[in-house]
Amino acid sequence: MLNRSKSRLVPLKIGACKEGRNLQNPAHRIILALDVPDGKQAERLLSVWDDGFRPFIKVGYQLFFRVGPEWVARRKEEGYPVFLDLKLHDIPNTVARGIESLCRLGVDFVTLHASGGRRMMEKARETVEKEATGSRRMKLLAVTQLTSTDQQMLHEELGIGEPLGQSVQRLAVLAHRSGMDGVICSGLEVQTVKKATSPEFLAVTPGIRPAGASAHDQKRVITPDEALKNGADYLVIGRPITQVPDPKKAFQELIESIQ
Numbered sequence: 001m002l003n004r005s006k007s008r009l010v011p012l013k014i015g016a017c018k019e020g021r022n023l024q025n026p027a028h029r030i031i032l033a034l035d036v037p038d039g040k041q042a043e044r045l046l047s048v049w050d051d052g053f054r055p056f057i058k059v060g061y062q063l064f065f066r067v068g069p070e071w072v073a074r075r076k077e078e079g080y081p082v083f084l085d086l087k088l089h090d091i092p093n094t095v096a097r098g099i100e101s102l103c104r105l106g107v108d109f110v111t112l113h114a115s116g117g118r119r120m121m122e123k124a125r126e127t128v129e130k131e132a133t134g135s136r137r138m139k140l141l142a143v144t145q146l147t148s149t150d151q152q153m154l155h156e157e158l159g160i161g162e163p164l165g166q167s168v169q170r171l172a173v174l175a176h177r178s179g180m181d182g183v184i185c186s187g188l189e190v191q192t193v194k195k196a197t198s199p200e201f202l203a204v205t206p207g208i209r210p211a212g213a214s215a216h217d218q219k220r221v222i223t224p225d226e227a228l229k230n231g232a233d234y235l236v237i238g239r240p241i242t243q244v245p246d247p248k249k250a251f252q253e254l255i256e257s258i259q
């Protein structure tokens with residue numbers, strides 16, 4: 001846990017949990033979205049943890065398209081758990097071949113859209129099984145409905161008539177049956193998702209905002225504390241940490257809010 005006397009994060013010994021992290025430590029439940037323009041800025045951001053702590057990092061389009069796979073592989077070598085957020089969505093064979101290439105990077109989590117359908121997800125799962133080395137296997141997370149989507153957008157723009165919560169639940173069940181390790185959903189939907197699938201089915205939740213913080217383009221937001229109370233396994237947090245003058249302090253305050 002936190003060593004408050006020194007007021008800094010002390011890395012815990014890695015526990016034996018499935019994701020290779022000790023989830024009793026709240027710092028290990030936060031996934032830091034590295035939504036920054038280039039590798040230098042990402043490395044500068046990571047360098048604020050000069051005490052050996054390695055946050056779980058998420059690399060998305062912006063950074064990945066700039067730095068490429070080698071940068072990601074290097075972070076893995078340095079000991080960072082990595083979530084590669086490429087939100088794959090294509091025909092089953094194309095996604096499976098993409099997954100095959102990604103398996104070589106050794107990242108921990110990869111995203112794909114549940115709306116790509118059952119066969120696409122099954123082929124992705126078959127591929128990670130085939131490419132797994134030893135007991136390590138990349139985990140697949142299916143995006144249900146983006147946290148920037150609200151009820152009105154779901155109906156009017158996406159043409160989906162069902163209530164948003166029901167749509168998230170239906171896609172989570174499909175993802176579970178198709179062999180996914182978990183879903184991306186908002187912290188508001190975790191209880192429904194776990195009830196409809198399994199308590200072990202991972203719920204990874206973006207749209208996290210400390211009380212009073214700007215929601216930006218997020219629609220389904222929740223505080224870190226509430227998301228964890230609802231059973232979220234991981235909290236994905238970007239701007240509330242990366243876009244403030246002191247990211248380390250913001251991270252620390254976040255941890256304290258969920259102790």
Ligand SMILES: O=C(O)c1cc(=O)[nH]c(=O)n1[C@@H]1O[C@H](COP(=O)(O)O)[C@@H](O)[C@H]1O
Binds near residue numbers: 033
């Ligand atoms: O797959 C994701 O990570 C994701 C899914 C989703 O539904 N909503 C969502 O915000 N995300 C990602 O989570 C991060 C949230 O960032 P902030 O809104 O800055 O905290 C971004 O990197 C998004 O790409």
